[in-house]
Amino acid sequence: MRSVEHTLAARVQCTGIGLHSGKPVELVLRPAAAGTGILFLRTDLKCPVRFPARAEWVVDTRLATTLGNRDARLATIEHLVSALYGMGVDNCTVECRGPELPIMDGSAAPFVYLIENAGLKPQRRMRRRLVITKPIEVREGDRWVRVTPSRDFKVSVSIDYAHPSIGRQSLPTLKLTPEVYARQVAPARTFGFLRDVQKLQAAGLALGGSLQNAIVLDDRKVLNGDGLRFADEFVRHKVLDLIGDLALLGLPLRGHVKAARSGHALHQALVAEIRANPSCWTVEVPGSSVELPVEVPERVRPLALAR
Numbered sequence: 001m002r003s004v005e006h007t008l009a010a011r012v013q014c015t016g017i018g019l020h021s022g023k024p025v026e027l028v029l030r031p032a033a034a035g036t037g038i039l040f041l042r043t044d045l046k047c048p049v050r051f052p053a054r055a056e057w058v059v060d061t062r063l064a065t066t067l068g069n070r071d072a073r074l075a076t077i078e079h080l081v082s083a084l085y086g087m088g089v090d091n092c093t094v095e096c097r098g099p100e101l102p103i104m105d106g107s108a109a110p111f112v113y114l115i116e117n118a119g120l121k122p123q124r125r126m127r128r129r130l131v132i133t134k135p136i137e138v139r140e141g142d143r144w145v146r147v148t149p150s151r152d153f154k155v156s157v158s159i160d161y162a163h164p165s166i167g168r169q170s171l172p173t174l175k176l177t178p179e180v181y182a183r184q185v186a187p188a189r190t191f192g193f194l195r196d197v198q199k200l201q202a203a204g205l206a207l208g209g210s211l212q213n214a215i216v217l218d219d220r221k222v223l224n225g226d227g228l229r230f231a232d233e234f235v236r237h238k239v240l241d242l243i244g245d246l247a248l249l250g251l252p253l254r255g256h257v258k259a260a261r262s263g264h265a266l267h268q269a270l271v272a273e274i275r276a277n278p279s280c281w282t283v284e285v286p287g288s289s290v291e292l293p294v295e296v297p298e299r300v301r302p303l304a305l306a307r
Contacts, residue, residue, distance in 0.1 A: 003286035005090040005127045007031045009119035014110065016102025019076055020063070022207030025098040027080075029114060032091040034125035037250055038084055040067060040074055044097040049074075053081050055248040055271045061264040063205070064100075065245060075100040078264065079190075082244030083111035085252075086181030089120065090127060106189035106213040107229075108240055112182050126285045132255030134280040138269040143261040145242075145270045150256035152176075155242060157259045159235050163193075165222050169235035173256070176243070185243070187229050188236035191215035194223065242267055249274065251283065 013028040032039065038053035051057055051067040051074050059068030064076040080101055084092055086108070104110040137146035158170035174180065192206075192214055200206035209216075215233065216223045230236055238259070245267035246253055259267075274281065 002088055002122075002127055005034050005123045005125045006088055006120045007034070007036075007091040007123055008089065008115070009121040012114045012118040014102065014104075014114060016104050016110075017208040017213070018098055018100045019103040019208045019213070020100060020205045021098070023098065025096065025100065025102040027097075027102055028095040029118065030093040030095065031121065032093045034091060034123040036091040036093070038081060038089075038092050038094065038247070040077065040094045040096060042072060042074055042097075042099070043095045044099075045072065053077065053248060054250050055268060055275060058248065058268055061268055063200075065248075065264050065268070073099055076103065077101055078241055078244035079104070079108045080111050080244075081247045082240050083108040083115060083181075083186060085247035086176065086185060086240075086243055087112060087115045087120075087178045089115060090252075091123065103190075103208060103213045106191075106215070107237070108186040108244075112186045116182075128251055128283050128285050129254050130249060130251040130274075130281050131284050132253070132274075132281050136270065136273050136277060136280050138266060138273050140266060143263075143266055145257065145259040145262045145266050147253070147255040147257045147270065147274065150254065152256075153253055154256040155239055155259070156256070157235055157239050157242060158261070159238055160261055161234070163217060164220060165217055166234050169232045171232065171235050171239055174239065181243070185236055185240050188233045188240055189213075189215050189229065190237055191217065191234055194218045238262070245271065254284075255281075 008029060008031045011030050015024055015026050018025045040051040042049045049069050049072040051069055057067045060066040065078040066073055066075040067077060132147050132149050135146060135148045153176045154173050156173045160168045194216055197206055197209055211224050242259055245264055249271055
């Protein structure tokens with residue numbers, strides 16, 4: 001793990017389609033000062049609105065991870081946040097002209113491409129990390145996610161879908177580094193079932209969804225003509241989502257996160273549980289034996305668990 005914070009070395013931008021609106025979205029990633037974290041800015045409004053990529057700004061997890069600031073919303077942030085976290089970007093300002101980020105190809109690979117083209121710049125601030133010292137778990141029936149102490153940031157994820165193309169899949173312990181993330185996690189696309197897509201589109205949602213930005217399945221098979229990028233692409237995308245949701249802790253995590261049949265809401269419930277239990281973790285700075293305090297809200301906004 002890098003010992004100092006990093007930001008982008010240059011400004012990069014892209015355009016894409018909003019998953020739900022189906023309309024073009026412009027996205028600009030800019031370098032940011034040390035200590036900024038990941039900061040979103042909606043630039044399509046009369047007065048630009050800021051959205052820190054932190055758990056306390058999450059207002060919805062039903063169809064994607066959505067940030068809110070008063071009456072403004074910014075949806076579908078998880079793939080870009082996952083890419084920034086996975087590639088080791090600590091500080092970045094993200095300008096978005098629209099109410100949601102572009103879905104791109106349904107994975108984090110296009111965002112990794114942008115980050116690699118911008119390059120990374122080290123900054124003069126030591127990189128703090130949140131170190132788990134005691135296990136923490138949240139559960140809803142047979143769905144659960146937990147984090148236990150570990151020398152590194154590792155994830156283990158399993159899923160179980162009653163579908164012949166998915167079934168039970170698991171990704172054994174994966175030690176996350178930028179190289180591993182870019183190669184083994186980022187290319188995995190989001191997926192959905194044709195019957196659900198049709199219902200959403202009838203309700204005016206998922207208007208930008210297509211075979212070009214998601215794996216789509218009918219009751220028997222994958223409908224994408226080019227097939228899958230990995231035999232276990234479904235569980236790898238769950239890892240991608242999990243990393244994006246954990247990034248909303250605001251600090252790099254050192255711990256082993258294990259999840260079974262989880263989703264955005266359960267991931268955010270774990271983040272809330274971590275934040276609410278500071279006796280189960282410390283914050284460390286490389287080269288220092290001093291444990292630093294982290295501001296933790298007295299009350300954490302409750303989240304309705306949604307699949």
